[in-house]
Amino acid sequence: QVQLVESGGGLVQAGGSLRLSCAASRITLSINTMAWYRQAPGKQRELVATISSGGSTNYADSVQGRFTISRDNAKNTVYLQMNSLKPEDTAVYYCHEPSHWAWGQGTQVTVSS
Numbered sequence: 001q002v003q004l005v006e007s008g009g010g011l012v013q014a015g016g017s018l019r020l021s022c023a024a025s026r027i028t029l030s031i032n033t034m035a036w037y038r039q040a041p042g043k044q045r046e047l048v049a050t051i052s053s054g055g056s057t058n059y060a061d062s063v064q065g066r067f068t069i070s071r072d073n074a075k076n077t078v079y080l081q082m083n084s085l086k087p088e089d090t091a092v093y094y095c096h097e098p099s100h101w102a103w104g105q106g107t108q109v110t111v112s113s
Helices: none
Strands: 002-008 010-015 018-025 034-039 046-051 057-059 066-072 075-084 093-096 107-111
Touching: 002 093, 018 034, 018 093, 018 107, 034 066, 034 075, 046 066, 046 075, 057 066
Parallel strands: 010 107
Antiparallel strands: 002 018, 018 075, 034 046, 034 093, 046 057, 066 075, 093 107
């Protein structure tokens, strides 16, 4: 069974930065597309960023230019670097691997104004 474990969330002031990590086991991230989603209170879960096996990345319009998704194949870990954070970025962030429909437990990001 694929396991994804997120870390790196926390409380930060607006304009600050955080880096989320998603460590995987029982799957090789380098050959799979990976994604970060987020869910704010009272809202639907939304796609934030994806990275393909070939390294191509895509971002939601709301985070384009501020967030960067990357992958360390040696560590079997995917990252989400979040800069210039805004209060509207406050949410639980989830790591997702679509081919096995695997989800992490989520990590809370709170941005104060």
